[in-house]
Each structure stands twice: as C-alpha cells, then as structure tokens.
Amino acid sequence: MMMISISNILLLALAAANGCSAFLHSGINSAAAVRRDIPLLHSSTQATEPSSQPRSGIAQELLNLALKSPLWTYVMVPQARASIVKTAESNGIQWMNAKSWLNEQLSTKDYSDVVYPEYYKQSFHAYQDGNLSYDAAVEQELASRAVGARNFPKYGERGEDVFRDSFDKALAGIGARICDNTNEQGKKVIVDFGCGTGTSTRRMASQYPQVDQLIGIDLSPYFVDVGNTLLNLAPNAIENGSGWITSITPDERIELRQGDMANTLLPSNSASVVNLSLVVHELPTSVAKQVVSEAYRILQPGGQLWISEMDFESTAYKAQRENALLFSLLRATEPYLDDYADGCKELREFIVDTFDSTKITAATGRHYALVAEKGLENNGDDVDRVKRLEDYRFREDGSYAVEDTHLKPWESKDD
Numbered sequence: 184m185m186m187i188s189i190s191n192i193l194l195l196a197l198a199a200a201n202g203c204s205a206f207l208h209s210g211i212n213s214a215a216a217v218r219r220d221i222p223l224l225h226s227s228t229q230a231t232e233p234s235s236q237p238r239s240g241i242a243q244e245l246l247n248l249a250l251k252s253p254l255w256t257y258v259m260v261p262q263a264r265a266s267i268v269k270t271a272e273s274n275g276i277q278w279m280n281a282k283s284w285l286n287e288q289l290s291t292k293d294y295s296d297v298v299y300p301e302y303y304k305q306s307f308h309a310y311q312d313g314n315l316s317y318d319a320a321v322e323q324e325l326a327s328r329a330v331g332a333r334n335f336p337k338y339g340e341r342g343e344d345v346f347r348d349s350f351d352k353a354l355a356g357i358g359a360r361i362c363d364n365t366n367e368q369g370k371k372v373i374v375d376f377g378c379g380t381g382t383s384t385r386r387m388a389s390q391y392p393q394v395d396q397l398i399g400i401d402l403s404p405y406f407v408d409v410g411n412t413l414l415n416l417a418p419n420a421i422e423n424g425s426g427w428i429t430s431i432t433p434d435e436r437i438e439l440r441q442g443d444m445a446n447t448l449l450p451s452n453s454a455s456v457v458n459l460s461l462v463v464h465e466l467p468t469s470v471a472k473q474v475v476s477e478a479y480r481i482l483q484p485g486g487q488l489w490i491s492e493m494d495f496e497s498t499a500y501k502a503q504r505e506n507a508l509l510f511s512l513l514r515a516t517e518p519y520l521d522d523y524a525d526g527c528k529e530l531r532e533f534i535v536d537t538f539d540s541t542k543i544t545a546a547t548g549r550h551y552a553l554v555a556e557k558g559l560e561n562n563g564d565d566v567d568r569v570k571r572l573e574d575y576r577f578r579e580d581g582s583y584a585v586e587d588t589h590l591k592p593w594e595s596k597d598d
C-alpha cells in the first residue's frame with residue numbers, strides 16, 4: 184500500500200518535469216497592498232494566508248533522514264520507477280520500446296565542462312544527476328505521458344494532451360495572443376523558457392502558424408540534444424510504424440538551444456511571447472524573479488509572458504502540502520517546492536509590478552494559467568505606470584473555479 188503511494192508521488196514529481204503536476208500560492212490582495220495604485224478590475228474571494236506551512240518537529244526530521252537514506256535511493260526509488268514504467272505500458276505507452284529506439288538514434292556528447300548555476304546541480308525527480316543526464320532526458324516525455332495517463336485515467340494515453348489542452352484554453356480565456364506587430368527583424372518570435380525536450384515548444388509551433396520562429400531554451404544540454412534528435416528524426420508513433428510514443432512534425436521554425444533563461448543573450452524587445460510551461464516550481468524564488476525580468480526585457484511592447492503552473496492556493500494542493508508524508512516525498516524529488524510554495528505570492532507581486540497588466544485563472548482543479556502583458560506604449564522606460572491584476576481563479580464562495588478531476592495520489596484508477 185505504501186509502495187503504491189510512493190510510486191504515485193514519484194509519478195507526480197516526474198510529471199513536474201514535463202508538466203503534469205504543480206503548486207502555487209496567492210496574492211491579489213497582497214499585490215494591491217504592495218502597489219496601492221493597482222486597480223483590481225476583478226477580484227473574487229481569495230486566500231490571503233499562506234496555504235500551509237511545511238511540518239517541523241522530530242517526526243518530520245526522521246522522515247527527512249529516511250528520505251536521504253540508502254533505503255530511499257536504492258530501494259524505494261527503483262521500485263517506484265518500475266511502477267511508473269508499468270503504468271505507462273498498461274496504458275499503451277510503449278516505454279521500453281520507445282526508450283531503446285531513441286537510445287539507438289541518439290549520438291551522445293560529453294558535457295562535463297558546461298557550467299551551471301548552483302541551484303541547478305541538484306537531484307530532481309529522483310534522478311541522482313537531476314536534469315543533467317541522457318537518462319533523465321530520454322525519459323522526460325515518456326514519464327510525462329505516463330503521468331497524464333495515471334492522473335486522468337478516463338483519457339488513458341491521451342491524458343497528457345487533455346491536461347495541456349486545459350492550459351491552452353485557460354490562457355486563451357484570459358487573452359493570450361500573438362501581437363500583430365513584428366520585431367525589428369520583421370519577425371514574430373516565441374521564446375519557450377525551460378523547454379525541456381521541446382514538448383511545449385512543438386505544441387506552440389502547431390498552434391501558431393503565424394509565428395516565424397520558436398526558440399526553446401533549456402539549461403540541460405542533454406534535454407536539448409534529445410529534443411533536437413526527436414525533431415530531426417520526426418518519428419511517427421509506434422502504432423503508426425515508427426519508434427516514438429507520439430508523432431513529431433518536423434518544423435524548421437523551431438530551434439532548441441542550451442542556455443540560461445535568466446540570461447538569454449537575446450536582444451531586448453525582440454519576442455512576441457515568452458512561455459514558461461511548468462518550469463517555475465523548479466526554481467528558487469530569487470531565480471524566478473530574474474527569469475521574469477529577463478522575459479520582460481526581451482518582450483517587445485505588446486508582448487506577453489505566459490505561465491502555466493501548479494497552484495498552491497487551490498484546495499487540492501493546499502491539502503497535499505498539509506499532508507506531511509505526501510509532501511515530504513514530493514519535496515524529496517522537487518528541491519524547490521517549499522521555496523516555490525512560500526514565494527509564489529512574492530513572485531506574483533513581482534510580476535504585477537514588472538508588467539503593465541496581469542491576468543490569472545484556473546486551468547485545472549490545481550493549476551493556474553497567467554498572462555502578463557508589456558503595454559504597447561512601453562519601451563522599457565522606468566516611468567510610474569498603473570499596474571493591473573485580474574484574478575479569476577476563485578468562485579464567489581471561495582472555491583477554486585475549476586473542479587479537480589486529477590486522480591488523487593492515494594487512489595488507484597480501479598477504485
């Protein structure tokens with residue numbers, strides 16, 4: 184029973200690598216408190232207290248010790264991994280075949296001399312080397328689909344698509360769009376921060392044919408290699424006679440590159456959109472703020488920042504954070520989850536303060552979508568602007584605006 188729970192938590196944590204779980208915390212009121220000139224165009228009932236605090240005390244210390252022990256590393260994690268593969272295979276996601284197919288095509292390189300920010304050199308998603316291995320990179324999309332299938336059993340292998348669709352609809356509902364004007368080079372450009380192996384970048388490419396270029400940036404050269412290999416191979420899905428779990432459409436507008444999204448080296452005012460799909464919960468708040476500033480710098484006037492993330496103010500994630508065991512397991516695979524949960528209000532205030540208008544809405548029963556716009560008149564001058572925040576995440580009675588349909592970590596799809 185316990186192993187089932189651990190496997191499910193690990194599934195959730197791995198999903199964070201490609202989008203299937205997330206958390207966050209509130210702050211429309213507090214944003215107003217920081218900037219008294221913020222007109223709140225819409226505000227329903229919002230939580231103003233921190234969602235819940237991480238547990239402390241002897242029991243928590245013991246739990247933390249257990250999670251750093253060889254038992255966790257050499258027994259629980261491998262077992263949970265095996266369970267993820269089983270979940271995938273039983274849902275028609277041919278993990279083993281697809282993994283060996285991709286490994287055969289991949290020409291690996293030595294990236295031992297690449298320098299990374301300190302926060303990034305952590306174990307993530309139960310991979311000892313975090314995002315810095317080919318194994319983590321090859322499994323990213325496999326795990327993502329497994330989690331989608333696990334979280335939304337009604338949709339089986341298509342669960343992840345349904346999950347990502349809900350963000351697209353939510354973003355569109357709060358005005359996500361590609362601005363009409365081009366940049367100085369006459370182009371419309373989307374920059375996908377933390378693109379991973381390119382799932383989010385390819386998705387936007389298919390949705391926005393009017394865009395001239397999509398640049399995906401990721402710190403992990405392994406993820407970028409795998410993403411580029413998938414694009415170059417443009418495989419059909421296994422059931423259509425090729426080797427990968429999904430069909431991938433070649434698209435010359437897409438360029439995936441290794442780099443730091445906090446310092447992209449891209450020209451100022453050059454992007455129509457900067458996208459952050461399920462990236463922010465993997466960052467310390469201080470880094471997330473640098474990333475928001477960099478997004479603002481490279482966006483052209485009229486350009487938008489899009490964020491899809493976990494909402495720690497949603498009832499579902501609040502409850503998970505209050506469950507010491509559950510949250511400790513999650514935290515063991517997501518090193519900045521507490522920082523993210525505690526800092527989300529601060530980050531939202533920062534976004535509201537940086538951009539000219541910000542809108543946020545519920546995407547799933549536990550995730551939000553956010554659109555922040557750099558005003559058309561805004562050429563980066565440090566003038567005193569009127570900042571706006573519209574928050575549509577909660578109903579009048581304080582409940583989250585979208586019903587939570589995720590399978591709970593402790594449920595099995597046969598319940």
Ligand SMILES: C[S@@+](CC[C@H](N)C(=O)[O-])C[C@H]1O[C@@H](n2cnc3c(N)ncnc32)[C@H](O)[C@@H]1O
Nearest residue numbers: 199200201377378379382383401402443444460
């Ligand atoms: C959970 S994945 C999201 C992948 C993708 N956006 C998606 O929707 O599938 C988060 C990604 O952020 C990347 N990342 C973290 N810090 C970064 C940084 N400073 N610069 C670029 N990428 C970063 C990680 O390497 C990881 O691939």
